[in-house]
Amino acid sequence: MSHPANGFQSNLPRRHRSGQAWLLLFQAATLIGILGLTALMLNILNSNFGYVVYVDKVNPQTLAVDGVPLENLPSDTLASIFRENVSNGLFTRYDREIPLTDRSQSSIYELILDFVIVPEVKQQWSLWESLTRRAQIQSIAATDYPEGYLVFESWVDYDFIKSPQSSFVEIAGVRTAILGSLWTIGIAILFAFPVGVGAAIYLQEYAADNWLNRVIRTNINNLAGVPSIIYGILGLAIFVRALEPLTSGAIFSGSAEATASGRTILSAGLTLALLVLPLIIINAQEAIKAVPNSLRNASYGLGATRWQTIWNHVLPGALPGILTGTILAISRAIGETAPLVVIGASTFIQADPSGPFSKFTTLPIQIFQWTSRPQEVFRNLAAAASLVLLALLLTMNATAILLRNRYGNRN
Amino acid sequence: MAIATESPPTDATGQYAIETNSLSVYYNEFQAVRDVNLSIETRRITAIIGPSGCGKSTVLRAFNRMNDLVPGSSTQGEVFFAGQNIYEPDVDPVEVRRRIGMVFQKANPFPKSIYDNVAWGARINGFRGDMDQLVEDSLRNAALWEEVKDKLDQSGLSLSGGQQQRLCIARAIAVRPDIILMDEPASALDPIATLRIEELMRDLAQQYTIIIVTHNMQQAARVSDFTAFFSLAEDGSRAGMLMEYGLTQKMFTNPEHKITEEYITGRFG
Incomplete structure (x- = not known):
């Protein structure tokens, strides 16, 4: 093609070439990601089945x-x-x-x-x-x-899921660990969801945009990046030690029979709650921020109070985003191992957890314990437990996504 | 209640729907509106016109304390409504906003059903009467009933732009306000939808006091009884000031100030 005007050089082929080069790079990046995930799945499956x-x-x-x-x-x-x-x-x-x-x-x-x-x-x-x-x-x-x-x-089967932990590889299962994981996650979400959403509502809808609140917001963002083991140390100091009468259940049962001391499901759940709290707050804040101001104006213009506006318009609009944040929080919490090791999760326990004051183990801890055994055969159990953990994670996420879609499409 | 001596006396019979006395609005340090003295006639349509950035919307939002919701805003002077300065500390802005409703530039129905859009405001304000009747009356008054009576449970967002704006008007009148503020209600609509809104405003003016901010000079000339012309202060401070206020007919044919004439004839703004 001829030059369109003086002073312009014909660089269109070069521009297309550089675009192609970038596209190749992006495709390569995607491919690396897919390869990594495939390797992970193959590795787990490889140890899960065999003669x-x-x-x-x-x-x-x-x-x-x-x-x-x-x-x-x-x-x-x-x-x-x-x-x-x-x-x-x-x-x-x-x-x-x-x-x-x-x-x-x-x-x-x-x-x-x-x-x-x-x-x-x-x-x-x-x-x-x-x-x-x-x-x-x-x-x-x-x-x-x-x-x-x-x-x-097949190392993972129904017996594996329903059997309690055992030192015999043939009959060992993950029931205790699954129940422990469900209990701790349940308590963590029960605590972190209302507190996190409440804090987000306050910071986004009530708090003035002043120096103090900006510091608080920045620090919540920083808290989300704190390594989880530090939350473990915090949980050990506060929930296991300082609040032992509460977390061991001693003040409820009225006697000192609590065998788990403070190393209970309650302590673990609260520690995980602290861990995911910043995650929930940040995501809820973003979701609340994304609710258009025109909706708030419409509500205030009709003579609605601030709370009526928040409850009827801001929260329903923000709910899908809040639930997305909660999904992320669950995913994070369910895989956490380090803080639970610090606060003293049991590595070998056969009794099912019976309530928030029980001793507990969780799936990641079970996996960790099995991989650290000298006998090679326990690796297969670890792989099977990994598969169970992934399935549990996907189930919980699917539930949360279903909830989100249901409330997201309600209007 | 302290009333500055130079202000026009409040009409005890309620001849004026709203009277302002030295109303100034600031956004942080910036004075957006300076010393506005304006008396809005009851059950008439008053148009507020003026070039961009002259504080038209700010004045409108000062009438029902919507500016309170803007961080950093502050208001000085007085705004009398029903014999009461609404900026007195003991006045609840929530109650003010129920009695002085608002329709916004962009139609903003709630993501709820058409029925709930109209009913919600009445419900939260403690309406205990026949809700179905109220919804129907409000939609009829907003000239929307015939179009939506068979699909009241559909989302308000499923309507066309013009219908959405009339839904917002129905929603505003469902809480039985005395005054309806309209902030460029037809600026996002096509000419036919605009015409329908204007006809609707004429009908509503028999029951309500309407104050409309508009960029559209023809619209102001067509629908309003009174016109207030705002412009920037001539001292370079960019504060909006009331330049001229009077009967629309007079202002569009024989304005008092040269700057008004220049604006109306399209020479600036």
């Missing part, structure tokens, strides 16, 4: 009666097999929990599986190995463990 060689302590065929295999035997026969093969103490414990006569055939069979047959993991392979070196694995299993058997195992 496992089990060796039973007692061969189930020796327990068969009159040629009927164990799993098909009636309840009463299974019950007597259980009684004969375990110690008196163990039998009494389970019989007292639910009398054996009241248990179903399959639950007695499971008891026998867990305490009589006791399959033990001898060796395990990752999903990648299981897919690529199948013949080799089968021959290793056959030669090294002649009495064992090879199973393609």
Whole structure:
């Protein structure tokens, strides 16, 4: 093309080229992100599935009666097999929990599986190995463990989710940790949501734009960036130590029987609440700020008070944004490990949390504990627990997003 | 209540809807409006005209204390409404705003149903009568009833721009104000919608005192009974001042001041 006017150079091809170059860079950046996420998912899946060689302590065929295999035997026969093969103490414990006569055939069979047959993991392979070196694995299993058997195992399954923690890798589960996570997150949100939104309303709608309030706002922004372990130290000092009578539940039960001292779900929940509070405040402030002033003017112009304006127009308009902030807060809180370690989460606990004054563990802590075990097989449990954690996170976020869309579209 | 001696005496019979006495409005240090003395006639339409930045909207918002909501604003002087200076410390601006309603430049219906848009103001102000009747009456008075009577539960935002503005007028009259302030209510509307709003204003003037800020000279000439012309102070301080005030007919045919004539004939502004 000819020069459009004197003094202009024909640089259009060059401008297009530089645009192309930037586009390539952005695509590369996106690709790196996708690769990272894929690697993460593959890594978790790789440890979650794969061949496992089990060796039973007692061969189930020796327990068969009159040629009927164990799993098909009636309840009463299974019950007597259980009684004969375990110690008196163990039998009494389970019989007292639910009398054996009241248990179903399959639950007695499971008891026998867990305490009589006791399959033990001898060796395990990752999903990648299981897919690529199948013949080799089968021959290793056959030669090294002649009495064992090879199973393609999914480490995460229903049993894993419903079973409590155990030091036996075969029966260990994450129920305690899931419940602990749900309890702490629940308390954290219950506390942080109203406080955070309330503070945001005050700062955005009531507080004058003066020196003091600007300092407060800046500091809330800074608080959001404080490393979580520092919140752990804060929680340890305030909730675990200073407020021990409250957080241990001693002042409610009236006795000093509290076994967890201050290291309870309540302390953990409040610590996480402090941790996510700045996040909720900042997001709620932004959401409130985004509500158009014309709406406030319309409301005031009709003779509405400030609170009527906030409650009827500002908050409904800001709710989707506030809930988005809460989603972020939940995501942050559910993955926090360091502050909970500092305030003294239990690393090994089998009893389900029964309330805010229970000892607790959470999923990230469970994962952390399993990965730090010397036996390699616990890595598989850690991977399975990671999958559960991700699923829990996605479920909670999906719930929050559904809530947001529902209230966002109400008008 | 202290009334400055040089101000025109408050008409005890309520001949004037609003009277100001040396009204000045500041935004922080900046004086936006200086020493306005204005008496607004009851049940008439008064137009406020003038070039951009001369404080027209500021004066209008001073009449129902909407300026209170602007951070850094302060008001001096007096504004009498129903025999009371609304800037006295014991006057509640919330009550003032119910009695002196406002329609804004950009139609701003609530993101609620048409019905709720009209009913909400009455509800929060403690209306205990027949709400359906009130909504219908208000929409009829705003010349919107026929268009929306079958879709009262639809969002107010689903209406066209002109309909939204009439909805805002219906919403304003639903709280039974004495005065309606309109801040360039038709500036974002097409000529036909503008005409409808102007017709509506003429109808409403039989019941309400209407004060309208407008940039549109023809509009002021068409709808208003009285016109107040504001302009910037000539000392370079950029404060808005009332230059001329009187019957619209007279001002548009035979203005007293040269600057008014220049503005009206389009030579500046």
